[in-house]
Amino acid sequence: MILALKRGHWRYYLQLMRLEKPIGTYLLLWPTWWALWLAAEGIPPLHLLVVFSVGVVLMRAAGCVINDYADRHWDGAVERTKARPLASGAVSATEALQLFALLLSLSASLLWFLNWQTVLLSLVALLLASVYPFMKRYTHLPQVVLGAAFSWGMPMAFMAIQFQLPPVLWLLYLANLLWTVAYDTYYALVDRPDDIKVGIKSTAILFGDYVLPIIVLLQLSTLVLLTAVGYLAGLHIVYYLFLLAAAGCFVYQYKIARAGRQGCFQAFLHNHYVGMLVFAGIALSYLIEG
Numbered sequence: 001m002i003l004a005l006k007r008g009h010w011r012y013y014l015q016l017m018r019l020e021k022p023i024g025t026y027l028l029l030w031p032t033w034w035a036l037w038l039a040a041e042g043i044p045p046l047h048l049l050v051v052f053s054v055g056v057v058l059m060r061a062a063g064c065v066i067n068d069y070a071d072r073h074w075d076g077a078v079e080r081t082k083a084r085p086l087a088s089g090a091v092s093a094t095e096a097l098q099l100f101a102l103l104l105s106l107s108a109s110l111l112w113f114l115n116w117q118t119v120l121l122s123l124v125a126l127l128l129a130s131v132y133p134f135m136k137r138y139t140h141l142p143q144v145v146l147g148a149a150f151s152w153g154m155p156m157a158f159m160a161i162q163f164q165l166p167p168v169l170w171l172l173y174l175a176n177l178l179w180t181v182a183y184d185t186y187y188a189l190v191d192r193p194d195d196i197k198v199g200i201k202s203t204a205i206l207f208g209d210y211v212l213p214i215i216v217l218l219q220l221s222t223l224v225l226l227t228a229v230g231y232l233a234g235l236h237i238v239y240y241l242f243l244l245a246a247a248g249c250f251v252y253q254y255k256i257a258r259a260g261r262q263g264c265f266q267a268f269l270h271n272h273y274v275g276m277l278v279f280a281g282i283a284l285s286y287l288i289e290g
Contacts, residue, residue: 005095005098005099005102006091006095009090009091009095012085012090012091013085013091013095013099015084015085016064016065016068016084016085016086016091016096016099017061017062017064017065017099017103018060018061018064019061023268023269023272024060024063024064025056025057025060026272026275026276027150027180027183027271027272027275028056028059028060028150028153029053029056029057029275030272030275030276030278030279031150031151031153031154031172031176031275032052032053032056032153032154032157033053033279034154034172034176034275034278034279034282035153035154035155035157035158035169035172036048036049036052036157036161037279037282037283037286038158038168038169038172038229038233038282039157039158039160039161039162039169040161041233041286042286042287043286044157044161045161047113048113048114048157048160048161051110051113051114052153052156052157052160054110055107055110055153056153058103058106058107058110059103059107059125059129061103062100062103062104062107062129063129063132063133063149065096065099065100065103066096066100066129066130066133067132067133068084068085068086068087068096069086069093069096069097069100069133070133070134071086071087071133072086072087072093072096074198074200080190080191080194104126114156114160115159115160115163117159117163118156118159118160121152121155121156121159122156124152125149125152125153125156128145128148128149128152129149131145132145132146132149136200136201136202137200137201138201139201140201140202140203140205140206141203141206142201142202142203143180143181143184143185143188143202143203144177144181144203146180146181146184147176147177147178147179147180147181147184148177150176150177150180151173151176151177151180154169154172154173154176155169155173167232168229168232168233171225171228171229171232172225172226172229174225175221175222175225175226175229176222178218178219178221178222178225179218179219179222179271179274181203181218182215182218182219182222183267183268183271184203184268185202185203185204185207185211185214185215185218186215186253186257186264186265186267186268186271187264187265187268188202188203188204188205189204189211189257189261189264190261190262190264190265190268191204192204192205192261212254212257212258215254215257216250216254219250219253220250223243223246223247223250226243226246226278227240227243230243230281230285235281235282235285235286236284236285236286236288236289238281238284238285238288239281239282239284239285240281241281242277242278242280242281242284243277243278243281245277246274246277246278249270249271249273249274249277250274252270253267253270253271254267256270
């Protein structure tokens with residue numbers, strides 16, 4: 001199967017994996033690091049930090065490939081995506097599936113370094129990553145499925161370190177899920193006019209004229225849940241100061257999103273800083289109290 005990948009097409013394969021656009025990797029990596037630091041109550045074991053970080057890169061790349069495969073008949077009708085390798089015909093659907101299988105195989109090799117309980121949880125991650133791209137055909141809530149997928153590294157991190165799934169984990173999980181729905185709705189707003197034409201569903205369409213207030217509500221809920229996480233984990237006051245900075249980022253995103261589609265895209269990208277701020281608050285809290 002792998003031998004059928006074409007040597008001269010690697011630049012297209014890199015585009016399929018979105019390696020030149022790391023924002024998706026950041027948005028998956030920061031929450032995974034939140035969970036690793038919280039589970040370890042400080043710096044996690046080096047081998048787990050490496051395994052989970054590499055796993056994030058590989059699974060995000062695999063998710064992008066299967067997403068483009070699922071959208072190959074629709075991307076050509078959307079201005080932002082019409083030049084993607086599958087939509088433009090630069091690579092075949094078979095090549096995309098082979099690349100997806102290769103990335104999953106590399107990800108699976110990392111499981112040798114994890115306990116069997118975490119390996120079992122990884123099956124849920126595989127299921128979520130595989131079905132998400134197809135959800136936009138059947139439901140207006142694909143962003144919720146994406147949130148579930150982007151958050152699943154959290155229970156895996158806790159299981160790998162603590163061998164349990166405590167209540168604080170599920171608060172963290174829900175916080176990240178709601179945050180993901182919020183920022184991916186900003187992302188979906190960029191394509192909303194084209195998506196309506198071709199029949200693709202999203203929360204950006206479902207929420208209609210109330211989309212920006214609902215995003216704000218989702219972000220506020222995220223902050224409330226992250227505050228509860230800090231309380232249960234006994235984090236230092238510095239953590240809450242960083243949450244205030246994250247709240248400032250959400251206010252800024254709302255302001256620029258009101259300018260239109262390009263503003264919504266910039267608001268989506270800006271969430272990288274939210275993830276970074278929350279991580280900094282967690283890491284510094286343990287550093288100060290350690």
